[in-house]
Amino acid sequence: MGVVHAFVVDDEEIVRTSLGKLLRVIGIASTGYASAEAFLDSYRGDERGCLIVDIRMPGMSGLDLLEALQRRGSALPAIVITGHTDESALQRLNGLPAVGLLEKPFSLAQLRAMLARCA
Numbered sequence: 001m002g003v004v005h006a007f008v009v010d011d012e013e014i015v016r017t018s019l020g021k022l023l024r025v026i027g028i029a030s031t032g033y034a035s036a037e038a039f040l041d042s043y044r045g046d047e048r049g050c051l052i053v054d055i056r057m058p059g060m061s062g063l064d065l066l067e068a069l070q071r072r073g074s075a076l077p078a079i080v081i082t083g084h085t086d087e088s089a090l091q092r093l094n095g096l097p098a099v100g101l102l103e104k105p106f107s108l109a110q111l112r113a114m115l116a117r118c119a
Contacts, residue, residue: 005049036065050118051078077118
């Protein structure tokens, strides 16, 4: 069975809204969070799905969020999205529980391929 729910964590409302619409088109429900802290405050740890998280956000970054989930023993698969790729972030991403990186803007086909890796 594929992913049925996605947790979208991005500080930009337009990105959360757009991703929510794309996900609905392919039959995936989503919940949006404006910050990594907001997601951590609400995530119970036993919820299944896929995390879609922006790499750069004010406060806790997407990479910080993945590290926090890893420390909690979470097995939630994650797709990291970014508008700005930098080498240090890519190096830090290695070893974290992410199935891949999508650079903005990305296509529906690219998103589907990454979601398939989350299943």
